[in-house]
Amino acid sequence: MRLGVVGAGAWGTALAQVAAARGPVTLWARSPALAADLRARRVNEAYLPGIALADAIEPSADLAALDACDALLLVTPAQAMRAVLGAIPSGGRPLILCSKGIEANSRLLMSEVAASLRPGAPIAVLSGPTFAHEVAAGLPAAVTLACADSDMCEALAARIAVPTFRAYVSDDVIGAEIGGAVKNVLAIACGVVEGAGLGRNAAAALIARGFAEMRRFGAARGARMETLAGLSGLGDLVLTCTSTASRNYSLGLGLGRGQSAAALLANRRTVAEGAFTAPVLAAAAAAAGVEMPIVQAVCALLADEAAVEAVVERLLARPRRAEG
Numbered sequence: 001m002r003l004g005v006v007g008a009g010a011w012g013t014a015l016a017q018v019a020a021a022r023g024p025v026t027l028w029a030r031s032p033a034l035a036a037d038l039r040a041r042r043v044n045e046a047y048l049p050g051i052a053l054a055d056a057i058e059p060s061a062d063l064a065a066l067d068a069c070d071a072l073l074l075v076t077p078a079q080a081m082r083a084v085l086g087a088i089p090s091g092g093r094p095l096i097l098c099s100k101g102i103e104a105n106s107r108l109l110m111s112e113v114a115a116s117l118r119p120g121a122p123i124a125v126l127s128g129p130t131f132a133h134e135v136a137a138g139l140p141a142a143v144t145l146a147c148a149d150s151d152m153c154e155a156l157a158a159r160i161a162v163p164t165f166r167a168y169v170s171d172d173v174i175g176a177e178i179g180g181a182v183k184n185v186l187a188i189a190c191g192v193v194e195g196a197g198l199g200r201n202a203a204a205a206l207i208a209r210g211f212a213e214m215r216r217f218g219a220a221r222g223a224r225m226e227t228l229a230g231l232s233g234l235g236d237l238v239l240t241c242t243s244t245a246s247r248n249y250s251l252g253l254g255l256g257r258g259q260s261a262a263a264l265l266a267n268r269r270t271v272a273e274g275a276f277t278a279p280v281l282a283a284a285a286a287a288a289g290v291e292m293p294i295v296q297a298v299c300a301l302l303a304d305e306a307a308v309e310a311v312v313e314r315l316l317a318r319p320r321r322a323e324g
């Protein structure tokens with residue numbers, strides 16, 4: 001089975017590296033210069049430096065090269081998903097969505113965007129606690145692979161997984177997506193806590209109360225609690241809320257130290273998805289009547305509307321409530 005990986009950033013390149021263990025992989029890059037460089041030097045210095053590309057990876061900037069693939073992994077930033085789905089060759093091949101986010105304006109999850117543009121294609125979601133550089137280096141990791149069709153899910157897991165990249169199958173596509181999208185916003189909040197020097201107790205409280213927000217939003221969207229408590233939800237939340245290797249956490253770190261969001265977001269080369277997801281998640285939650293005060297606090301900081309001290313004061317002044 002030839003796999004196509006659409007998007008040659010850090011995560012696309014790492015997933016191509018994993019998938020190359022079991023067969024040929026076409027790695028599509030939007031930039032012809034990047035594709036040419038990958039072919040010539042066999043390393044993605046711009047996005048995943050220091051990792052020699054496996055021989056089975058064939059880089060290309062030609063979308064037609066994806067026509068020969070049996071399944072496609074879509075690994076661009078979430079806000080580019082619609083454009084990419086419209087550009088890839090048509091056909092009913094399975095689409096494995098690996099981007100973490102919610103589309104601005106439409107408020108659609110990636111699977112909903114894919115279903116509307118590619119109604120005939122089986123859709124799966126791959127999500128979990130996976131820093132690209134660790135996965136590419138062959139360190140152990142595990143993900144949720146969710147697809148409504150369990151036979152398809154097993155077939156895709158058998159093609160992608162290797163012993164150091166374990167895939168746990170699920171049929172809860174929405175649940176797997178919500179964990180990955182919401183944790184990015186909460187990782188920004190955890191970075192703020194660290195940057196503002198609020199201490200480890202505050203960080204732990206924020207992870208637990210942030211997880212409560214993820215569960216409330218997930219429940220409103222029909223996600224299963226066991227999925228949110230698994231790799232793609234709590235697992236990824238813990239990873240990105242505790243490491244400066246997370247771009248979202250690092251963005252929060254800058255905000256917590258008093259830097260403006262505008263300055264931190266200007267001229268970024270790599271994506272911090274939480275910055276795009278936060279406002280659309282807050283709007284979707286408000287429309288569904290779901291309280292997400294931590295997400296709202298992140299929105300205020302990203303809009304440079306309020307200082308960190310004021311945002312923290314507002315959170316601490318919230319009325320007491322039952323934990324459950």
Ligand SMILES: NC(=O)C1=CN([C@@H]2O[C@H](COP(=O)(O)OP(=O)(O)OC[C@H]3O[C@@H](n4cnc5c(N)ncnc54)[C@H](O)[C@@H]3O)[C@@H](O)[C@H]2O)C=CC1
Nearest residue numbers: 008009010011012030075076078080099100131132270271
């Ligand atoms: N880096 C990581 O460790 C992980 C990332 N992810 C998710 O994977 C997705 C991609 O992340 P990364 O690869 O890390 O991002 P990145 O910033 O390293 O690379 C993004 C890639 O997408 C390309 N791109 C941007 N806009 C595009 C467009 N309109 N059309 C086509 N290509 C476009 C860029 O040129 C670049 O090659 C994100 O949703 C992220 O949350 C998920 C798991 C781990």
Ligand SMILES: O=C(CO)COP(=O)(O)O
Nearest residue numbers: 128129130131246247248
């Ligand atoms: O999703 C990730 C790890 O699972 C990567 O996190 P960042 O996008 O915050 O770097």
